[in-house]
Amino acid sequence: MLKILFLVSLALLAASHIQSVKSSSSGGSDAGVQKLCARLFHPETGEQLELPSLPEKKKKLGGAAAGSEGAFSFSSITVMDGCLLSLWVAGSQEWGLESRSFPSGAYLNQLPGAGVSLTSYQCTCDQENKVMASFRDFKKKHIADKNENGRGNFCTQKIRSRHIYEYGRCKYLNTFVFADDIDIINVCRNQGVWISSNLYKSGNRFRIVVCRNANQNRRPPNCTYRAENANRRRYIIVGCDNNRLPVHFNGTSNRPPVFGITGRV
Secondary structure: OHHHHHHHHOOOOHHHHHHHHHHHHHOOOOOOOOOOOEEEEEEEOEEEEEEEEEOOOEEEEHHHHHHHHHOOOOOOOEEEEEHHHHEEEEEOOOOOOOOEEEEEEEEOOOOOOOOOEEEEEEEEOOOHHHEEEEHHHHHHHHHHOOOOOOOOOHHHHHHHHHHHHEEEEEOOEEEEEEEEEHHHHHHHHOOOOEOOOOOEEOOOOEEEEEEEOOOOOOOOOOOOOOEEEEEEEEEHHHHHOOOOEEEEEEEEEEOOOOOOOOOOO
């Protein structure tokens, strides 16, 4: 019975979005066709929900889709290039009524399980640059491919190629974390522990390298660096913005976070 209700609610929800897109595109030559912003996939049925790019802050999902009988979950998300998706759900102790944001990319097992309903969303391909600017800067300075090696000339080559400077000078100290973007993003979400203010500490160790300026007399682009703690595994501490994205690298620690206790690093 619940499965039938789910399928009915999913069909109604998809139909409402299709009708919305048709209505907008048929309103005249100025209306145009709404750009596809994201796809949500259901884990069991293979059904998918396409979300158009909309200017509104939230697009509430009414009818059966928002009710407890029509509760459903999606475990796979694909956000189109240049777009940003934020979701609000009901029925999740982990999420509450907070939103979670997903920049361009593919995500697996990101949403809570069965019994959770998607109540509203914001998906836009217009504001992504504004929201993501700080994260892109963080990524440029601190995230390296997880398969790279921090030894040898890694620091000098990476900092030169990414043009990482500070006030027009060679930056004195810079830490790189070898990981996928989503693994660092999740420190601000369900895989990190809140410490204080906007700081979160990772629940897992990451491989890192600390790059220290080897010659203070040099000027960009000829900065040279020596690697310290190359490929050591450390817990990382990051500052997160209101979209649960890392925007500041605070440091590393040998000690794991203490779950349930805040204010400790």
